[in-house]
Amino acid sequence: MLHLYFHIPFCRQRCAYCDFVTYAGMENHLDAYVAALCTELTMLAVEHAACLALESHPSQIAKNTIFFGGGTPSILSLQQIERILAAAAEFIALEEAEISLEVNPGTLLGGTKALDYFQGLKALGVNRLSLGIQSLDDSLLKLLGRIHTVAEAKACFAAAHQAGFTNVNGDFLFGLPGQQIASWAQTLETLVLWGFEHLSLYSLTLEAETPLAQRIEQGVLALPSEDETATMYEMALAYLAAAGYENYEISNWAKKNASQNNENLLLACNHNLAYWLNQNYLGLGAGAHGQIFPKRYSNQVKITEYLANLQAGQRPVAEEIEIKASERFGETVFLGLRLTKGLTFAHFYERCGVDMRTIYGIMIGQLEDKGLLKITPTAVRLTPRGRMLGNQVFAQFV
16 A cells, blocks of 8 residues: 655644644745656656555555645645646546645635635545644634634534535644643534534643743743543543544544445544555655655755755755664554554564564563553454553563
């Protein structure tokens, strides 16, 4: 299976908590950037064709995937997205692929424009949307530096369904400054009422040097306590389970959807599953990362340098490193443990060529004794306690 990630590092304005590779006020480079993405894709696909042909694991991920992330992919015009997909179609059968695009509701300015845009996306073959809403509190949205309101987010979500999308994700944060447990409970109720097919709920991570982190360090703002944030997560687990969502990964929930064969298929994000299963993927764009075993690469971060490299006929690589066997072992474990069903011994062997118990038998036994892992005859997974202390568990394998 082939997995493509297109990084779109353009934003109308940077959010107060963001430390991703993003830039505001550089939309004049968009056309050149789209052309560069297409050139980079051709270079990568030709260079790694033999290796990518070996990546086929239908039992794990049944689809090729394309993911437009950012930044703000919805800042792209339909014509620009069409050009990128036309380049991708040289290597992927688009009608058989999961094609996801992240949307900032603030770029679409209400239901009418959103509907036109979403109808255009659907006509191009995009079949999954991820709405970066983050909060259903206008005061928190302003604090985070978001450029949309709750009303605009609701209109955007309604337009997505009106356009015919049946797999819409909502991105939300909890553990925000001033956020109350009661208001988070109301948010969960509202998300279920709206009818998202998929939800990604993340505890706020403070990144150094961001404006939000600086305000908290200065004492201007205060975060909820660790116990309060943990309570918010536990509330999400309980409430969304009761509402019919499956928590298939630590921070991700999905509904099931009947297929043509009347099978109840989980509407999980196949592209992200490729990451959690530690598979190869091509990352394209300024600041993007990719992995073609046994190497990992990262691209030039600055848009102008990225463009200059490709216009000169060179790949825009900032760093390329060999992935050591020990790194591959550890990464396969801690990524796989993010999945609720855990990491199967068969998958570890498939990715690493050795039995996981040979490498980590003593360690996983010790973690089981501490109540953090559950070992079965076929897999190892986090316990409920282990999920709450996931970073401590993952650190054992780094």
